[in-house]
Amino acid sequence: MSISQMKKSLTARIVQEKIYNLLVQGKRLDGRSPTDIRPINIVTGLVEKADGSALVSIGGTKILVGIKTELGSPYSDRPREGSFTVNAELLPLASISFEPGPPDERGVELARVVDRSIRESKCIDLEKLCLIEGEKAYILFIDIYVLDYDGNYYDPSTIAVLAALATAKIPKYEVVDGKIQKTGEYFNLQLQSLPFTVTFGIIREKFLVDPQIEEESALDVSVIIGVDEKNNVISIQKNSPGLLPENLLEQMIEIALEKGTYIRQKFCEILKINI
């Protein structure tokens, strides 16, 4: 059962007025322009026991992603492919608005939106993760934890998942006489695409990207747009109540493509990947 969240507080409504007035002048509370993204930092390999991990911050929001691999059977409708699942948890230490317990609908939504971007872009070559057709394949468990929440946990989550995937070292198994053996070696997942998401916040007829927490609580609507390196839109999710004016969408997609390219450049620069 999905239940209404607490409505905007009175302070949020006052802040909204202020944010809107700033937006009209092309400004924001923290001095950014409406389409600026906060500084991005990426640390990979922080968790040695994970097969891949990344700690990503975007401004004050911090996301930790870890990947664990297991062997299992492929899905019956995709016998020649390995698989992956994405989970997300909003940890109670990240914000007073997160509570302990199983992932709530926000966590489920985050996991599913990131999952869609990764899946649609086909960035993981799943056929390479199959060991014995129809019987054994690698399964990647990609787990997202929100560690510190200062607005917008979608974009850094996607960045962290890609950083963990790009730097993951997966234990290699081989098939000898029909049996699976660990080789003691590791292999890299050569990513075939780098899909990033860009989160938009809308107040009246103005929009901004990468809302920080004060802005986020004052938004009318928010929308996440995922883009790939070939300038395709690969995922969209309107993730809040509210009316999204139709005429803003086209412009938002332009900006999403532009900002996606910016994040991709940053990502490659920090991880020293050539594209």
Add this chain to the structure above:
Amino acid sequence: MKDEKIRLINEEGIRIDGRRPEELRPLRIEIGVLDKSDGSAYVELGKTKIFAAVFGPREVHPKHLALPDRALLNCRYHMTSFSVDERKPLGMTRREIELSKVIREALESVVFLEEFPRTSIDVYVEVIQADGGTRTAGLTAASLALAEAGIPIADLVAAVAVGKVEGHIVLDLCDLEDKFGEADMPIAIAPRLNSIVLLQLNGRFSKEEFKKALELAKKGIHEIYQKQKEALKNKFSEVSLMEV
């Protein structure tokens, strides 16, 4: 395992179920189909069949959840176990949790919740058969159920999925097109407000394709909206005649 490629659309542009790219499946709408609820509707879009029912505004349970300035909107999107090819396990899947959320948010955008502080409005969407487009047909039904319950809304919500199959932009995806096509974009609009209330995309669109898909969706939504209004008028003109 044979690699048989399913053709979803042929050379003449006719789709797997015989429709043209910009054609909706047959739409059937009935209002007031479940007696015990305050408002209900049944929507059939091709083989997709959905009941929606609304309770409220009524007292909130548990009480501490009540909001001082408006009604609480609760929403559950649920599929029956036999609605899909392989039996769906009982209980809520992650997909159902996500869809409950996006449907609730879409409805919250149009319901005048501030008219009913400290109460709850509960919306239940039950998918009895799924053949693509269940969240959108569910929303189409839910907004009619709200209307029948007499809950003030700024506009009806009409919804449809658009997508891309084998390079063609098509309206109202069926299950096969959703599974094997390249893109699926469910969209719900409050037409009178020129606003989108639900928008998701799973798949790949270029900027131009997105534009085209949005236009096509609006056309389909306009058609559904007309049928929704017609269904409401039929329902209530009947009642008023009886009362005369």
